[in-house]
Amino acid sequence: MTSLILFAALLAQTVVIQNANVLPVTKPGFKGSVVIENGKIKEMGEKVVVPGNAQVVDAGGQYLMPGIIDAHSHIAADAINEGSVSVSSMVGIEDVLNPTQISIYRGLAGGVTSSNILHGSANAIGGKCTLIKMRWGKDASEMVFEGAKPSIKFALGENPKRRGSSGSGPLQGSPGNLRYPATRMGVEDVIRQAFNDAKIYQAKWKEYEARKAKGETIIPPRRDLKLEPLVEVLEGKRQVHAHCYRADEILMLLRVADDYGFKIRTLQHVLEGYKVAKEIAAHGAGASTFSDWWAYKIEAYDAIPFNAAVMMRKGVLTSINSDSADVTRRLNTEAAKTVKYGGLTETEALSLITINPAKQLEVEARVGSIEPGKDADLVLYNQHPLSSYAVAQKVWVDGDLYFDRQKDIEERSRKEAAKKVMLDRQREQQKKNAPMPGAGMRRPA
Amino acid sequence: MRNRVRLIPLGAAAVLFSIAPVLAQSPPVIAIRNARIVPVSGPAIEKGTVVMRNGLIADVGTEAAVPADAWVLDGTGLTVYPGLVEAMGSVGIPETMPAPGMGARGAMPGTMPSAMPGALPAAPPARGPEDRPLTNSWTRAADLVRPNERRIEALRNQGYTSAAAFPSAGIFTGQGAVINLSGESGGRMVVENGIGQFITMSRGGFTAFPGSLMGTIAYVRQVFLDANHYRTAKETYARAPQGLERPAYDRALEGILESKRFLIPAVNAVEIDRMLRFAAELKVSPVLYGLHEGYKAVDKISKAGVPVLISTKWPEPPRDRDPDEVDSMRDLELRENAPSTPAALAKAGVKFAFYSDGAESPSRNVRRAIQKGLSPEQALRAMTIAPAEIFGVADRLGSIEKGKIANLVVTKGDLFADRPQVQYVFVDGVRYEAPPPAMPAKPEMTQ
Numbered sequence: 001m002t003s004l005i006l007f008a009a010l011l012a013q014t015v016v017i018q019n020a021n022v023l024p025v026t027k028p029g030f031k032g033s034v035v036i037e038n039g040k041i042k043e044m045g046e047k048v049v050v051p052g053n054a055q056v057v058d059a060g061g062q063y064l065m066p067g068i069i070d071a072h073s074h075i076a077a078d079a080i081n082e083g084s085v086s087v088s089s090m091v092g093i094e095d096v097l098n099p100t101q102i103s104i105y106r107g108l109a110g111g112v113t114s115s116n117i118l119h120g121s122a123n124a125i126g127g128k129c130t131l132i133k134m135r136w137g138k139d140a141s142e143m144v145f146e147g148a149k150p151s152i153k154f155a156l157g158e159n160p161k162r163r164g165s166s167g168s169g170p171l172q173g174s175p176g177n178l179r180y181p182a183t184r185m186g187v188e189d190v191i192r193q194a195f196n197d198a199k200i201y202q203a204k205w206k207e208y209e210a211r212k213a214k215g216e217t218i219i220p221p222r223r224d225l226k227l228e229p230l231v232e233v234l235e236g237k238r239q240v241h242a243h244c245y246r247a248d249e250i251l252m253l254l255r256v257a258d259d260y261g262f263k264i265r266t267l268q269h270v271l272e273g274y275k276v277a278k279e280i281a282a283h284g285a286g287a288s289t290f291s292d293w294w295a296y297k298i299e300a301y302d303a304i305p306f307n308a309a310v311m312m313r314k315g316v317l318t319s320i321n322s323d324s325a326d327v328t329r330r331l332n333t334e335a336a337k338t339v340k341y342g343g344l345t346e347t348e349a350l351s352l353i354t355i356n357p358a359k360q361l362e363v364e365a366r367v368g369s370i371e372p373g374k375d376a377d378l379v380l381y382n383q384h385p386l387s388s389y390a391v392a393q394k395v396w397v398d399g400d401l402y403f404d405r406q407k408d409i410e411e412r413s414r415k416e417a418a419k420k421v422m423l424d425r426q427r428e429q430q431k432k433n434a435p436m437p438g439a440g441m442r443r444p445a
Numbered sequence: 446m447r448n449r450v451r452l453i454p455l456g457a458a459a460v461l462f463s464i465a466p467v468l469a470q471s472p473p474v475i476a477i478r479n480a481r482i483v484p485v486s487g488p489a490i491e492k493g494t495v496v497m498r499n500g501l502i503a504d505v506g507t508e509a510a511v512p513a514d515a516w517v518l519d520g521t522g523l524t525v526y527p528g529l530v531e532a533m534g535s536v537g538i539p540e541t542m543p544a545p546g547m548g549a550r551g552a553m554p555g556t557m558p559s560a561m562p563g564a565l566p567a568a569p570p571a572r573g574p575e576d577r578p579l580t581n582s583w584t585r586a587a588d589l590v591r592p593n594e595r596r597i598e599a600l601r602n603q604g605y606t607s608a609a610a611f612p613s614a615g616i617f618t619g620q621g622a623v624i625n626l627s628g629e630s631g632g633r634m635v636v637e638n639g640i641g642q643f644i645t646m647s648r649g650g651f652t653a654f655p656g657s658l659m660g661t662i663a664y665v666r667q668v669f670l671d672a673n674h675y676r677t678a679k680e681t682y683a684r685a686p687q688g689l690e691r692p693a694y695d696r697a698l699e700g701i702l703e704s705k706r707f708l709i710p711a712v713n714a715v716e717i718d719r720m721l722r723f724a725a726e727l728k729v730s731p732v733l734y735g736l737h738e739g740y741k742a743v744d745k746i747s748k749a750g751v752p753v754l755i756s757t758k759w760p761e762p763p764r765d766r767d768p769d770e771v772d773s774m775r776d777l778e779l780r781e782n783a784p785s786t787p788a789a790l791a792k793a794g795v796k797f798a799f800y801s802d803g804a805e806s807p808s809r810n811v812r813r814a815i816q817k818g819l820s821p822e823q824a825l826r827a828m829t830i831a832p833a834e835i836f837g838v839a840d841r842l843g844s845i846e847k848g849k850i851a852n853l854v855v856t857k858g859d860l861f862a863d864r865p866q867v868q869y870v871f872v873d874g875v876r877y878e879a880p881p882p883a884m885p886a887k888p889e890m891t892q
Contacts, residue, residue, distance in 0.1 A: 084649060084656035085572055090667060091659035098715050127659060139718055217685065219678045223670045225663060226573065422777040430762065
């Protein structure tokens, strides 16, 4: 009974954030309030009706923006790369989500409310990705952004063409141990071959369904977990996020996709995207890039900090991502760099980490801006989020407060004390269990 | 406990021990009388008799009569328990045995002696599920067990008489068997063959599939899909073979289809949640093993109705490390609370059993669970009847009942006392005598 009442109270939970500088991103900013009801944004404006049961948060003039969406991250998982094979589409991040990784909480503390967890870039066709909401404390399955479109990772260039090592394993020193491909040509070949196989597999199932419909006794084809996701790509049911750097390989991938009749949803990193922005826009691919990291390897030498701005101006749906558990905590600063390099407006800069990645991931109906009807994924900064001094104070996901800096600071001493008690007890225990000096320790003479 | 000891009949109550290391036929009838008996299946009997005949329990109770032809052991001051059952491990299977049956290709990276003269050329690394990497699903512990395996005696000295033994190499390591820790031959040791398929989350390394936990999970999923497809194909073909393509025989899938249940690893709460969902997806009957962080996932385990095997080798700080290193809160919490898992699961009505996981002193570890709120009765069940029930041999093992296999452990003092003294162990009615108490070396120092 009590739990029923509690549950009802939770459902009806209404929060009003008052006196905030609201940056909705898709609409002009204003000073006023946002009303959250049942995890959704109910109303916003300079003046709103405050429901009687509402919990009121006085923002004290601080800045409220939509929760940041990191379009490229590798946190929250117990494995990232299935690097043994050049096509690893049978694997998926969702199988290994680890909701207890501290990077989630740290990302949350940096204003991130959704994060696309990608397979690594070890192979031409990588594994399936998973979009999560940063619901710290929840189970793995509750972290998953429900209803988001499935996706898969591709990778071009230096990483997938690494051939592995012939130095270990059963074929020590033998070239038989090496993985194909070893060149960019080979990467293209691997992708084409995989989609040839996928088309044959797709046809096999179609034939089976047709013959079964006619009433024939027929053994169904074997389900192939490697080819199923690729058929979904061909049928437009699964997004492709492709790791790439150089202009030539970007054009190669777009041609391959055109040949096989599928779309590349986003190009990731895409440091030379500025060179082929028109072609990227024509294909309809989005681009998710870094602010100003480059030269960490040969294929990353020709990068410019204007990349995001140039692509955006050329009509490419562009976002900025972290690809890092560290940088994900300050994506607002990463976005701010595009104001300096490329002269984007403040709203355009913010869109790179909010509504644009939401559109790329096809969840813009749910997140990415502050609008009535959308999920109440919000972050309150003490300064304008594009300021170097901005620090996230409160972060809501689905209207629930998942991070509160004040509370975090208050809890630190209690946690320290609890830890010390345990540490002392275990050290004491260890001492007690330790052997008497000399006992059983006699060394052979 | 190197020698089996011959019992010599002498009057009614006295027993003489031969010190000769001669292995004799065990007497067909043995009676232990005036002993405290803890049958597990019922309340303790303060002063009673257990009669064993031809390796089975012939009678038990206060009124049990000592047959005229019995060799009699005076149990005054002794307690008789059912023989302990190691709920999981590879005891009985020689460790040096070459991995039986490689997968189709590159099955066992690292185990191929490529440098051996005259050896077959090594298979290339597995390139996908179709190569059946790290798969030995068709092997059977029952075919591998040997009575002279070195770990048998050590475990028996601790009061264990049976074990659920599984091959340990690979992802699908093969089918386990419940064995008795004694016997003239491997075949005589086997109590039940085919008690379940053992799954690990092993990986092939970066060059061989699967190279990650994701890959291993995907591989297991694909093998189950293949096994179901294989069954459908075989059934369809068997009904009307004419005009149909003949399904190819696949020993890896035969091993899966023959398996009654699947043992799946899950130590921390994330893994427990992950593997419970995975088992539900695969529609298999799982037994989770590991469970150190089970105290955090009690509701989930209880809701899933899944039996679990708890490793009593509780997490300890690493040895010989930098004394100034400060542990993470998570490690501290796990070390503190892991031994409370059995009590928490018992309270929720979850069926669980213990395995020693190679620890030197299983009873000492079980005592830590008792200190954390597990009742000694529940602890005893987790080492006797519970594993027997989980593996479907409770009609033969796990309690002292008429008709069951005569597996007993006889102690001086309580089994869970600070220093329990195992006096005798009976396996299939064959008596083993405990060795003289060892030097009181700390268990930590003996590893």
